[in-house]
Amino acid sequence: MYRYDEFDATFVSERVDQFRDQVARRVKGDLTEEQFRPLRLMNGLYLQLHAYMLRVAVPYGTLNSKQMHKLAYIADKFDRGYGHFTTRQNIQYNWPKLPDVPDILEHLAEVEMHAIQTSGNCIRNVTADQWSGVAADEVEDPRPYAELMRQWSSLHPEFSFLPRKFKIAVTGDKADRAAIAYHDIGLRLKKNAAGEVGFEIFVGGGMGRTPMIAARVRDWLPKSELLGYLEAVMRVYNLNGRRDNKYKARIKILVHELGAEEFTRQVEEEYARLDAPQGLPSDQELERIAAYFAPPAYEDLAENDxxxxxxxxxxxxxxxxxxxxxxxxxxxxxxxxxxxxxxxxxxxxxxxxxxxxxxxxxxxxxxxxxxxxxxxxxxxxxxxxxxxxxxxxxxxxxHKLADANLGLATDIISCPGLDYCGLATARSIPISQDISIRLGDIKRQRDIGDLKIKISGCINACGHHHAGHIGILGLEKRGVEYYQITLGGSGDETASIGQIIGPGFSSETVTDAVETIVDTYMDLRKSGETFLEAYRRVGAEPFKEAVYATH
Amino acid sequence: MPLIRDGKIVEDIWVSLDDEAELPEQGDVILSLDRLKKEANAIQTRSGRTGVVLENDVDEEDVETYLPHIELIALTFPAFTDGRAYSQARQLRTKLGFEGELRATGNVLADQATFLCRVGFDSFEVDNDQSIDVWNKALRSMSVAYQRGYDGEQATRESGPLSQDKAHTSLA
Structure with missing residues (x-):
């Protein structure tokens, strides 16, 4: 995996000092909270319901043991002995104190980590397929390019004050485990007709209150030109993305309002006139980065042991x-x-x-x-x-880590919800716990098979409910939480947006509704048919009938 | 409103002219884009220098024909979180080759200093009471940068071995 050289180490350590100074100026009163807010956000520091929350970047989800030990150390020394791994492959600490944060960042820098741009209206931590470099059917390991993008996006002089946050995901495989269709920019390594590997580029996907599947803007781009093309996309967005309404400020709205074709035309026009080589890394630099991702020292083993x-x-x-x-x-x-x-x-x-x-x-x-x-x-x-x-x-x-439920009903994605988050309108963790207990019998889970349940505690959709086979969105009306259910969402290579089935449910009845949906699937499925396949065959009607007849 | 240039607070010799005010023959004036278009001929013959302030939604190509007669362009930051002027500055410098003074106005904070310099700004109207020391410290806070093809004092990977005091010496 990637290792910092003197250049990277200098960058991160100067960034820590810079932030230490900003915190000191805030504490002294030289910076107002309004001025400090975007600065702290660019270093992953949120003000939540009860305390600050620090989100630490795990670039493209890759860690070594030393880094993981350090994350544990920080959890013990500066937090309450635990951390929360997020849907963007990061880790969040829920209880750090503001004056401690520069020290935490210094600890992270020691193991070549940081919290740069894990929040704020900038290019966020780049995510990647978690099986990059090891997946059996991969075209190529995308991580050298994820690292290149990590570097390029860090404190970008032109693209650090965007209309809204900006998320990039990359995969090197046909099977999409990185949900690239739901990202502002989704990248997939693929071969062209000549057998050369390049990027297929999607723009304008996203969740939130207006979920969208990204549009393909480029079928194939030479790998070495990636940063030039990204620059063109970012410039079109930075200049033209809406800034009058934060709910319409993501690039998906720009792509939608212009139409994918016109958006693509503008990007290609900008790209054509870029002085591209000036902004591109040298071949030696690409090779330098790629070398860090060379396969580790695998032993020569037999297929079966x-x-x-x-x-x-x-x-x-x-x-x-x-x-x-x-x-x-x-x-x-x-x-x-x-x-x-x-x-x-x-x-x-x-x-x-x-x-x-x-x-x-x-x-x-x-x-x-x-x-x-x-x-x-x-x-x-x-x-x-x-x-x-x-x-x-x-x-x-x-260590109670051997649950055999990967991809099953209790492998639920959930945002922190109202238990922690200042934006949440409803609790999500207790709902996920309730569903998990209800469907928890492992025999039953195995019988149900592949099922993705995803829960968000507000419209911002951090729990990816739009991409859930069963999605749950927590809302609030007159002080009472209620939960909307969507069906048929998917974040994989057949990405689709879940559709609302009807009126919401109370926190007491939502688990019953989910169980009814699951039971309905069990009754109507054909042999070998997964929940998503069954839903796509029969549509929402049988589920609606069952749920609203009994609740 | 203090004006910063070359790491110092300097006197602002440019005058922002109201659209209604008469265009003086002498002296350095900053016009709106509308006024500039109307006075396109007049500015070519006056002895004073002419500048223009561009709003964030102006297409930079709108100003292209006037560039030979313009020596200052002011770009605005309505809020310091509004980053359109960074891309405008970048376009003016690289695409249109503007070499005159590029001024950042509006809500400009020391914490933006390196970004502003790297996209090509060279003067800064700061609307708050941050001291010049805070500005210069912020400017020196990073000695390295990852993005290629942007200006600034920071070393990039391709610019050769790290010079630890590069930023310091150049600003001294």
């Missing part, structure tokens, strides 16, 4: 965990281990410092020192020998 195969036969729980949580690796004899942060009845995405330390230790010993964070709020050990799977599983079990 006798010890592992025996454990599969002997231990049903282990075999079930392998079936759900372990994915094929591109290197023979290795596997991708997905660690669920969704224990039944737990808080989605939360990890204690003890769990973080344990995962860091496992990564060091058994995953070639790598860890990934997923946008579905889980973690990954990307490089585990099949031979070690049983040991990893046992260790995970010891």
């Amino acid at each position: 006798a010890v592992h195969t025996q454990h599969l036969v002997d231990n049903k729980d282990f075999a079930e965990w392998v079936e759900r949580n372990v994915a094929p690796h591109k290197i023979t004899g290795y596997a991708i281990v997905n660690i669920s942060l969704k224990p039944v009845g737990g808080v989605p995405g939360d990890a204690t410092s003890g769990q973080m330390h344990a995962i860091a230790d496992m990564a060091e010993k058994m995953s070639l020192d790598e860890i990934r964070v997923t946008h579905e709020q889980n973690l990954v050990l990307p490089n585990v020998r099949k031979h070690d799977l049983f040991a990893v599983w046992q260790e995970l079990k010891e």
